Amino acid sequence: MSQIINVIEQRREAERDFVNAAFCGIVQRVIEPDAVLAVCPASLLSHDYKAKAVYDAISAIAADHKRPDPVCVWEWIFKHSSDYPPMCAADVADYCTIAIMGSREDSILHLAEVVRREGLKQQAESKLMGLLSDCQRYGNDAAEVAAGAAKLAEQLEDGCTDRADYSLSAIMRRVVVKLESGEAAKPMPTPWSNLNRVLKGGIAPGELAILAARPGVGKTALAGCFGIETARAGHPVMFVSREVKDETVAARIMSREAKIDSRIFREGIQIAPDLMPKIRKAQSLLDSAPIEIIERSIAPMTPREVRRLAKARGQLGLIVIDYLQLMEPDNRSNSREREVAEMSRAFKQLALDCNCPVLLLSQMSRKAEEENREPRLSDLRESGAIEQDADIVIFLHTPRQSLESPSPDVKVKVAKGRSSGAGSCWMRFEKLFSNFYEIPAPLEPTKPQRGKDNGL
Template identity: 35%
Template sequence: MNMSAPPNNMELERALLGAVIRDNGRNVDDLIPILKTPDHFYSPVHQNIWQTILAMHREQVPIDLVTLNDRLMKNGRSSECGGAVFLAELTSDIQPVSHAKGWARDLQDYARRRAMARMGQQLIEHAYSPEADPSQFAASAQEIVDSVLEDRVNVSAQKPSEIIRGYMKYLEGLESRGGDGIKTHLYKLNSITGGFLPGEVVILAGRPSNGKTALALNFSLYSVFSQVPVGIFSLEMMSYLLVNRYLSSTHGINGMRFRDGKFTSEDWQNIYDFAQHFQGLDPWLRIWDRPSLSASELRAQCRRWKREFGLRLAVVDYIQLVRPDTRGGSREREVAEISRIVKETAMDTGITLVVLGQLNREVETRKNKIPLLSDLRESGAIEQDADQVIFIRPWNPKTTDDLVEVTLDVAKSRNSNTGSLETMYRRRRLQFLNDNEKDWSWLGFAPA
């Protein structure tokens, strides 16, 4: 494969130059931080045209077909660039000029890849050349690496004046929306955290059979009925089993009925009522129940759901079951890679990711059974990347009591407070309650 000329590179370059000409150069300011030099273009013809455009822009000369061709003629480059006919062909593309910035980023990526390909080829040549100085090549290779990183830094860097304009719009919108935090049904938790913010990763961790999935589904159900778009990645159970849990929470169906099938007539009435409400949730809920999910697939699916129905909250059950993109090394390193991609996904898409995790057994050996951040199984990276960490303090799942007092510990919060709160867990309905509530009044339709 010829890495020096990636597929569709020429079409992208032509489309971008045509967009600049059709927009009379108004978009050049947006493109300069990305395509700072003509070397970002592969074609020498396109390099000459872009270099001329940059010069005209610096001189504040209007940019159009006539002025650009006139400047190329004065520089003696018109014929080698195809003249007025070629420039006219560039402007025949019907793609919107608003796409130019995206095309520029693609061209920047192609340029980086060409630089890396050249560096790799030079590395091989130096390795087999007895006259080559390894230290000299290392220095030149570092220059290429630094230039790639410099491009990335410059694209993302913003001036204070640029930041404040967007920031003021954000604050105005925040006031009109009454805040951006996604609230839960537990008002005590909301008072500590203020809700889950866009771009945050929230780790919900506990020991097995202590209610992690139930609490996460409680959060998701409350969000869906508040018309907050939710996606659920269920890596341990099929979608039918998740629906069983929703049905238990909303309509109080005994969990044993999903095993023995001995539904009563009242059960069936509740099931039909639930089905009617549940199928009306299409605009706000998606469920992924395939047992195998890689970190990259998680990121891709979140982006797709964001486009399709405006995803704001995603639940991952649970992080230790997500596959790394590359195998090898220690398990801690693999989980660290997964954790990094989860955090990048939250920041790139602006969604909140509630990620379930396991606690080590050591927490059960302590007298007070209060979890520590170091108790997160397999990787300290989970702790580092998380914006919030909420623990379900261990309790005895062998108890026969239906109503169990459970403590939630907000052990970490970058943007709010930490603290503990008491909840009541109604096991038969898989409901976490604020106090001694007999139902979830916010549902509005569940039977008492």
């Protein structure tokens, strides 16, 4: 008997923890109500009446295409008070207190899965007891018992299916609600207005953007500029660096902010001690920027590990990965092309799962350099799947003879834009400061026309 009481108390506690985390996450916009309800329908809660009342309210309000909040949840419970034991507004407030598990989508969904599993188990226990009771009361034969068990298995299997509403009608309702409330996803603008014009505003949440260039053209520097300006605008950024150390990335960012030669961080401040005040000022200005630079982790840096790191940080504004070919695959293969293809698809899924832009840096083959031409999509190194998975592909290109210049002019070519279309703009790469700024497109030399004026 004590075992049964313990199980009931454990289920009651699990329901309380889950509803607290889910309500908190919904109010803080960590997760959408539909995502929680798809995993754990309200009908599966039955042990804690206060938790059930709050969750029933969340379910009903979400079904009415509104976003649950403490006030409307309490109003719904008050309106349906005859269906529940007595509750007050303070009881609802208890289920909306800050919860650690409510700050992460994966934690909320884990609790939802626990309650779902226990709820289905409770239903199975109840129905099995009904079968046993019928056997004792009516003396059912083996065939009837088998038929009842088969029906029970079918009902339980149906209870485990995905109940989310994928109909066009439901999706359109979500689109309209977000549009009216101002929650509609807007593209994340880059720091450069001309590039934003080409991209029709920037990189949208859920899009995978590939930034590719030959070594020395500045893809890491451009990604750093994008990352720090996004963070400065108040959007959290996660920068995964597999090419250089985290301190090197930070030094380049400080060099850009202070407008000092980045080589000083390698050669030492003793060569120019008067620059220390500028470095301190840059440090102070960047100190509160919500950007994390991750060079290493507790596990090999695979797409799965990047997803874990991203999910642990909650809602991000931008994820930068430098770069694809230095990542380790989730599953080893004899084919390097297959490994790169699987990683490319995983990063596209990461953009969708985290609902934020992912800027994935990539190498290019030497072909464009050898032929002294602008890069093409076919120049993406090691896998055609990169081109297929990407929503946007951006190339950085500068003529071979300009690479030795301390400030080469770089053509930023958007070769693929699934929603924006293609186009290009020009920037100048200040190598000493790891900075890019926009410049007018250079004038192309005019060709002589055939006619009387040129003697032809």
